[in-house]
Amino acid sequence: MSDYSSDENDDYVLYKNRPEWSDITPLAQDDNEEPIVAIDYTENFKDCYDYFRAIVQKKEISERALELTQTAANLNPANYTVWQYRRDILKGLDKDLHEELEFVEKIILKQSKNYQVWHHRKVLVEWLKDPSKEKYLTEHVLSKDAKNYHAWQHRQWVIKTFKLYDGELDYVDLLLKDDIRNNSAWNQRYFVINNTTGFTEEVLRQEIEYTLSRIREITENESAWNYLRGLLLHDKAGLSNNTTVKAFVEELYESNNRSPFLLAIIVDMCLEQVGAGGGDSNYSAKRAVELCKDLMEKFDTVRANYWQHMLDSIGSESGEGTSGN
Amino acid sequence: MEQLIKTFEPEFHKNYLLYVLNKKLPSSQNSMDTNRSVLMYFALSGLDILGEIENLPKERKRSIIKWIYSLQIVNKEELVSGFQGSPTLNTRTNKTGNTSYKWSHVANTYACLSSLLILGDDLSRVNKQAILESLETLQLPDGSFKGAKEGVENDMRFVYCAACICYILDDWSAINIERMIEFILNSISYDGGIGQGPELESHCGSTFCAIASLALSNNLDRLTKAQFVALRRWLLFRFDRGFNGRPNKPVDTCYSFWTGGALKILDSYDFIHDQFNAQFVLLTQDRYGGFSKWVNIVPDPMHTCLGLAGLSLMEFDGLEEMNYELMLTKRTFEHLRRVQEKMK
Numbered sequence: 001m002s003d004y005s006s007d008e009n010d011d012y013v014l015y016k017n018r019p020e021w022s023d024i025t026p027l028a029q030d031d032n033e034e035p036i037v038a039i040d041y042t043e044n045f046k047d048c049y050d051y052f053r054a055i056v057q058k059k060e061i062s063e064r065a066l067e068l069t070q071t072a073a074n075l076n077p078a079n080y081t082v083w084q085y086r087r088d089i090l091k092g093l094d095k096d097l098h099e100e101l102e103f104v105e106k107i108i109l110k111q112s113k114n115y116q117v118w119h120h121r122k123v124l125v126e127w128l129k130d131p132s133k134e135k136y137l138t139e140h141v142l143s144k145d146a147k148n149y150h151a152w153q154h155r156q157w158v159i160k161t162f163k164l165y166d167g168e169l170d171y172v173d174l175l176l177k178d179d180i181r182n183n184s185a186w187n188q189r190y191f192v193i194n195n196t197t198g199f200t201e202e203v204l205r206q207e208i209e210y211t212l213s214r215i216r217e218i219t220e221n222e223s224a225w226n227y228l229r230g231l232l233l234h235d236k237a238g239l240s241n242n243t244t245v246k247a248f249v250e251e252l253y254e255s256n257n258r259s260p261f262l263l264a265i266i267v268d269m270c271l272e273q274v275g276a277g278g279g280d281s282n283y284s285a286k287r288a289v290e291l292c293k294d295l296m297e298k299f300d301t302v303r304a305n306y307w308q309h310m311l312d313s314i315g316s317e318s319g320e321g322t323s324g325n
Numbered sequence: 326m327e328q329l330i331k332t333f334e335p336e337f338h339k340n341y342l343l344y345v346l347n348k349k350l351p352s353s354q355n356s357m358d359t360n361r362s363v364l365m366y367f368a369l370s371g372l373d374i375l376g377e378i379e380n381l382p383k384e385r386k387r388s389i390i391k392w393i394y395s396l397q398i399v400n401k402e403e404l405v406s407g408f409q410g411s412p413t414l415n416t417r418t419n420k421t422g423n424t425s426y427k428w429s430h431v432a433n434t435y436a437c438l439s440s441l442l443i444l445g446d447d448l449s450r451v452n453k454q455a456i457l458e459s460l461e462t463l464q465l466p467d468g469s470f471k472g473a474k475e476g477v478e479n480d481m482r483f484v485y486c487a488a489c490i491c492y493i494l495d496d497w498s499a500i501n502i503e504r505m506i507e508f509i510l511n512s513i514s515y516d517g518g519i520g521q522g523p524e525l526e527s528h529c530g531s532t533f534c535a536i537a538s539l540a541l542s543n544n545l546d547r548l549t550k551a552q553f554v555a556l557r558r559w560l561l562f563r564f565d566r567g568f569n570g571r572p573n574k575p576v577d578t579c580y581s582f583w584t585g586g587a588l589k590i591l592d593s594y595d596f597i598h599d600q601f602n603a604q605f606v607l608l609t610q611d612r613y614g615g616f617s618k619w620v621n622i623v624p625d626p627m628h629t630c631l632g633l634a635g636l637s638l639m640e641f642d643g644l645e646e647m648n649y650e651l652m653l654t655k656r657t658f659e660h661l662r663r664v665q666e667k668m669k
Contacts, residue, residue: 027416032395034388037364039357040349053416057424078356081414081426084476114356119478147574153525160524181573187526190515194524222562222572229555230515264558306561306596 012044015051020064026050027057045075056085061092070103077111083120097128105137112141118150122157134158139171146175147184156191168192180214183223190230199234205244207231212248219252225261238276240269240283250282260300263291267310274314288314331607333636334614335643338629339377341614342368345626347385361411362396365389366436367630369443373654374633374645378443386444393437395420398429399452404462405474406455407434429456430473431463435486438493443657447664448493457499460487464500468508469522480521481512485534489651492541495665506547509535516572517555529563529570532556533583537650540590557593560584564597567605568635577618578609578628581635586649589638599639606632 015021028050031038041049048071055065069086072079090100101124107117125131138155141148159165169192175185197203208231214224232239240246249269252262270288273280289311296307346368350357357364369389372378396409400423407429409415414427434456441448463470463483470483484505491497511523512535518527519535536556539545548556563569567576568584581602588594608620609632615624616632634652637644645654653661 027418029412030415030417030420031412032388032392034385034392036347036389036392037345037361037368038349039354039361040352041355041358042352045352045355049413053414056414056426057419059425076356076358079359079413080430080473080477081359081428085426087476115478119476122478123476147571149521149526149528153521156524183572183574184526187514191524226516226559226572233515302564302566302598302601303561303596304598306593309596 014044014047015068016047021051024051024054027053029053048072048075052082056081059085059088061089063093065089066093066095073107077107077114077117080116080119083116087120087123097124098130100124101128101133105133108137109140112145112148113150115150118154122154125158131158131162131164135164142175146179146182149184152184152188156188159192160195165192165196176214180218181221181223183226186223186227190227199231204231204234208242208244212244215248216252219257219259219262222261225265229265238272239265240272240280258294258299260295260303263295263299267291267295271314285314331604333607333641334610335375337610337612337614338616338633339372339375339614341611341624341629342371342375342377342626344614346372346389358413359410360433362393362408362433362440363410363436364626365393366440366443367626369440370653371626371630371633373443373657374630374637374647376643376645378445378656381444390441390444390446393441393446394450396433396437397450397452398423398427399455400427401455401458403428403474404459405429406452406459407431408437409433410436428474429459430477431460431470431483431486431490432472434460435489438490439651439653439657442493442653442661442664445660447667451494453494453496453668456490457494457496460490461499463487464504466504467511467523468501468504468506481509481519481531481534481538482521484508485538488538488541492651493661495668497542502542502544505538505542506544509539510547510552513552513556517552517557517559518571519556526571527559529560529568529580529584529587532560533587536587536590537652540650545590553591557588557591560588560591561593561596564602566601568602575619576605578606578616578635579618579631581606582631582638582652585635585638586647586652589649594638603636603639603641606635 016026048068051068052072055068066086066089069082069089072082073086076082090097104117104120104124108121111117125134134154138151141151159168169189172185172189172192175182193199193203193207208228211224211228211231215221215228232242232245235242249262249266253266267288270283270285273283274285278284292307292311292314296304300307345364395412395415398409399406403423405428409427410430410433414424438448438451465471465479469479470487471477471479472483487500491500509519512519512525512531514520514527516527519532520527521531539547563580563584565576568580569576570580570583585594606616609616609618611617611624615629617624618628633644634647637647645656648655648658651658
């Protein structure tokens with residue numbers, strides 16, 4: 001964390017040695033006589049925050065205060081008070097916020113899992129009403145960690161607030177081509193469709209085709225199976241009445257595939273059919289029982305107790321197969 | 326390759342947590358400066374799970390309690406009462422007064438109240454009314470909570486902190502529970518799990534926060550049967566010889582509690598074969614004490630506390646049992662019950 005603090009800089013001058021600060025009396029932290037979880041602050045850290053304590057109380061709005069918050073933020077980017085005070089100074093001095101975007105971008109690229117820097121970025125974008133650099137920034141961060149939650153959260157916020165859905169599905173495709181197991185990308189796919197076309201019959205048909213061919217590539221990919229289930233939430237006929245999906249799972253099963261996700265969805269299809277009065281005899285309670293047995297004994301043994309529970313509840317309820325809570 | 330520890334070493338962890346609590350962390354931890362009370366909570370809670378709180382010297386307990394109360398802010402004008410994360414803004418002259426930007430943070434209020442309870446304090450010096458008045462202002466129209474008066478994000482973590490504060494103070498009148506529930510239900514994803522907010526990816530950290538908040542406010546039954554069934558399935562599939570926090574992510578020690586705890590709250594923990602989880606968690610022990618997120622990396626207080634909490638869910642010998650929703654031991658929970666009786 002200290003790798004880009006000013007500690008390593010030989011030319012760095014402590015605030016107590018800077019003439020422009022000579023009118024300020026630095027204020028030490030009062031940590032009580034017996035501090036708890038103390039930190040062995042470096043000299044630069046102590047010096048900077050001694051001056052920070054002195055001027056934050058006065059709410060000084062000045063160029064030097066702005067400069068000080070830059071050092072303070074570099075020393076501890078997680079200090080939300082520093083960022084809040086800095087924003088008040090930026091506003092008070094009517095500063096060029098584009099420069100600030102560049103400053104915070106540098107920190108984000110180094111500390112991409114820090115809540116405060118992303119929040120600062122968000123506020124700046126709100127003030128500027130300029131989201132033009134956000135897609136690029138988040139793509140940069142996601143190129144290093146494609147599942148970074150902060151980057152996705154920021155990206156969703158920008159897209160939703162400024163209606164920037166164009167091209168997003170292509171980006172999602174790109175990420176899924178790179179890693180078909182990227183659950184964040186699948187989630188983004190759902191987010192985009194849900195907020196643009198919605199899951200109309202036509203879209204649903206296309207998405208199901210797309211998802212089934214991704215599952216075909218890797219049948220143990222939970223993300224794709226979950227997405228398929230998400231799609232079927234929008235199918236009025238339910239989980240077990242879509243002919244394309246039924247044909248797909250049966251073909252996969254026939255080919256001797258025993259992915260737990262495949263078996264689990266067939267169990268759920270059986271339970272739905274049984275619960276609805278058993279319109280499709282291919283999805284029976286008996287088949288569900290057999291699949292639960294296979295799951296607990298062979299294909300998903302770490303969750304054996306769960307499949308046993310499912311099996312038991314099929315016998316007792318011959319319906320929804322769950323005890324609820 | 327470093328030698329891996331496969332047996333549980335409580336003594337190492339006790340020493341590690343005492344070190345965090347009592348010694349100086351290296352300056353590389355500068356960025357934890359605003360969150361020292363949360364680090365303290367992880368250290369104390371870990372020691373509590375190890376059954377070591379009673380062994381802390383009385384004077385030390387007193388000085389910790391004093392330090393915690395020094396972080397309390399009572400500011401009814403600005404409505405920023407609660408606890409600070411550290412004395413970063415406190416100087417000898419302003420320590421007890423209110424100054425600009427001296428605001429509480431909901432995560433720190435939660436961590437400080439929990440820590441006081443672990444230490445056996447009776448919360449008599451906590452200004453309950455001021456905290457609740459301020460908490461009220463942190464709830465947003467969508468039902469979520471922001472962390473502090475200004476300049477802090479809002480998400481499911483802070484919903485959980487708010488719920489814990491109301492539960493501990495035994496007073497829910499300050500917050501709009503219906504809206505809170507609405508936010509939680511709106512954050513349920515298509516895959517059954519729960520994200521940090523609506524439309525965000527399901528995540529076991531946020532799922533735990535959401536489920537625990539429902540449980541603490543006695544609203545678990547607001548999940549429909551279909552939601553419950555899908556959520557349970559999603560959580561159970563987080564188990565991959567260790568728990569991960571999202572589909573297709575590597576297993577990580579902290580999820581032995583976040584995911585395991587959520588399953589416990591849903592009374593479904595026994596559906597997984599946790600022997601494998603124990604093996605994984607034990608492999609993330611550092612040979613000098615502490616747990617890390619993965620095997621062979623540097624330990625930290627959070628993963629140490631959550632690793633111990635995760636082992637407690639597996640009923641490891643010598644570990645205190647947990648109250649899952651509050652993430653406190655049953656020992657401390659019993660104490661809270663007595664404190665609440667007195668508060669009435």
